[in-house]
């Protein structure tokens with residue numbers, strides 16, 4: 098589903114991703130944990146091409162969407178292929194980035210009509226169905242300023258889902274929320290996990306990660322230090338650094 102081969106990324110002299118290798122299978126749920134500055138966000142942003150990579154290859158369902166620009170040993174990247182590959186992914190960020198002048202319903206409709214070429218009627222039906230799924234039917238006509246942070250984040254998730262992604266990427270979806278609003282957002286992600294949506298989730302919610310993930314990646318200094326099933330990483334990690342990190346975050 099996702100193939101990341103030898104991906105490296107620098108910001109000036111700083112190596113932020115250092116030869117990252119990762120394969121994600123269909124229906125697999127991966128959580129990425131690790132200290133601030135480890136490169137977690139950059140990894141997700143590189144997968145969805147919000148950052149260009151300096152080296153390596155990214156493929157989505159066999160479609161090559163990124164590689165080093167000056168590679169002569171690879172086929173050049175085709176724009177249509179990139180567009181097709183990117184359309185298979187949805188991403189949700191810490192900040193919700195909703196359009197403030199549009200209602201909740203309009204926020205979930207807009208990209209459908211522009212990118213997917215759906216009619217207003219089709220887009221509205223789809224938006225209503227998904228808003229119902231994330232429990233926001235009663236907020237359809239509210240504006241973002243009129244709803245809570247947890248509700249805003251559920252709208253952001255609904256907006257991504259309305260594009261029918263095969264893969265969802267979440268970058269700390271609950272970090273900007275008051276503690277009492279975190280649960281409702283995690284609940285929506287959990288429901289997606291039960292439907293076996295393929296997901297990569299950067300999170301500091303360790304219990305949540307442990308509960309829903311098939312695999313945990315621990316990143317530090319631009320590298321995947323260790324990866325494995327939750328019970329292994331949380332109970333018996335090989336790398337002592339993970340133990341220190343977990344002790345610190347859980348205390």
Ligand SMILES: Nc1ncnc2c1ncn2[C@@H]1O[C@H](COP(=O)(O)OP(=O)(O)OP(=O)(O)O)[C@@H](O)[C@H]1O
Pocket residue numbers: 108111113131132133134135136137138139140
């Ligand atoms: N646009 C940028 N320009 C320069 N440096 C950047 C840029 N974006 C990120 N960095 C640096 O790259 C490193 C990795 O950042 P990244 O945001 O991927 O870390 P992270 O693991 O997501 O951290 P956090 O848990 O704090 O969100 C950091 O040292 C950061 O300062």
Ligand SMILES: [Mg+2]
Pocket residue numbers: 137138139268
């Ligand atoms: Mg980050």
